[in-house]
Amino acid sequence: MAKLNQIIAVEKSVKAKxxxxxxxxxxxxxxxxxxxxxxxxxxxxxxxxxxLPPESTRVQVRADEVLKGLGSSLTRLFDVTASKDAxxxxxxxxxxxxxxxxxxxxxxxxxxxxxxxxxxxxxxVRKLPVLDNAESWVFNDSADCWSTEPVRTxxxxxxxxxxxxxxxxxxxxxxxxVYFEDVAIGYWTTVKFSGALPAKRxxxxxxxxxxxxxxxxxxxxxxxxxxxxxxxxxxRVFGYLLR
Numbered sequence: 001m002a003k004l005n006q007i008i009a010v011e012k013s014v015k016a017k018x019x020x021x022x023x024x025x026x027x028x029x030x031x032x033x034x035x036x037x038x039x040x041x042x043x044x045x046x047x048x049x050x051x052l053p054p055e056s057t058r059v060q061v062r063a064d065e066v067l068k069g070l071g072s073s074l075t076r077l078f079d080v081t082a083s084k085d086a087x088x089x090x091x092x093x094x095x096x097x098x099x100x101x102x103x104x105x106x107x108x109x110x111x112x113x114x115x116x117x118x119x120x121x122x123x124x125v126r127k128l129p130v131l132d133n134a135e136s137w138v139f140n141d142s143a144d145c146w147s148t149e150p151v152r153t154x155x156x157x158x159x160x161x162x163x164x165x166x167x168x169x170x171x172x173x174x175x176x177x178v179y180f181e182d183v184a185i186g187y188w189t190t191v192k193f194s195g196a197l198p199a200k201r202x203x204x205x206x207x208x209x210x211x212x213x214x215x216x217x218x219x220x221x222x223x224x225x226x227x228x229x230x231x232x233x234x235x236r237v238f239g240y241l242l243r
Contacts, residue, residue, distance in 0.1 A: 004087045004108070005224035011080050018077040025070045034061040071242055075234025082231035091226035093219040097211055108223035114216045122209045129196040137194065148192040156182040 028034060037059035042052035088109050095103040095111075106114075131137050131146060140147035158180040168174035 002228045002230075003224065004084070004091050004226045004228060005221075007080060007084050007087070007228050008224065011084060014077050014080045018074050021073040022070060025066050028061045029063050029066055031061070035059060035063065067242055071234075071238035075238060078234035078237055079232055082233045083228050086229040086231050087226055090229065091223040093223040095212075095215050095219045097215045102212070102215070103219075106219060106223075108220060108226075111216055111220040111223060115213070115220065118209060118213045118216065122206065122213065125202065125205050125209060128202050128205075130199040130202055131194055131196045133199065135192060137198070140193070143193055146194045146196070146198075151190045153188045153190065154184045155186040155188055157185045159183045 036057070038055070038057045040055040042054065044050055088107070091108040092105040093108070093111070094101045095106055095114075135148050137146045137148060139145075159182075160178050160180050163177040163179060164174055165177055166172070166175035
């Protein structure tokens with residue numbers, strides 16, 4: 001007995017062949033010259049008249065025969081697709097992670113959906129922002145995000161000072177140089193906040209997604225090993241259409 005994975009493997013080629021034959025049939029019936037024929041015989045008005053040979057063109061394409069041939073080729077496609085869809089409706093498998101059944105009796109069509117979604121989720125999680133490892137972070141319940149410990153820094157201001165190089169005399173003014181010094185005028189207390197995630201947390205998420213991806217693929221392979229429910233519908237469909 002054939003398995004679901006076997007019918008899936010041949011479905012693509014059956015579809016391609018049916019599409020090609022349908023296209024060929026459409027081109028044939030759309031050429032009036034192939035569907036047309038004629039027979040002409042010439043008879044002169046009297047016995048002395050010119051004798052001309054008969055003319056004839058045979059019909060090369062018969063629409064009814066094209067329909068029958070197309071029905072025959074499409075019957076295989078109808079049967080393959082019906083068998084696949086019927087089997088898909090009963091093909092199920094359990095998704096098992098770490099020897100635990102996470103999902104039971106999952107239809108193969110849903111397993112395919114899961115595979116696609118997990119691929120997109122994996123790409124998303126890999127790009128999640130992570131906390132700067134140059135900082136020390138703790139979770140701040142009041143802010144509902146991560147924060148650093150308060151860091152106190154000094155705020156300074158440049159203050160000018162005079163340096164007297166020479167005292168003033170009766171004849172000369174004092175010689176003074178002006179220089180600036182940083183003088184503390186206050187303090188900043190800084191706390192950094194972040195809505196990013198710890199790198200370890202992101203790594204764990206990626207690991208879990210990849211583990212689930214493997215489990216879903218394994219389940220799909222198991223479901224695809226279901227025996228085919230053989231369906232013969234093509235003959236009935238085209239028997240009705242072409243009778």
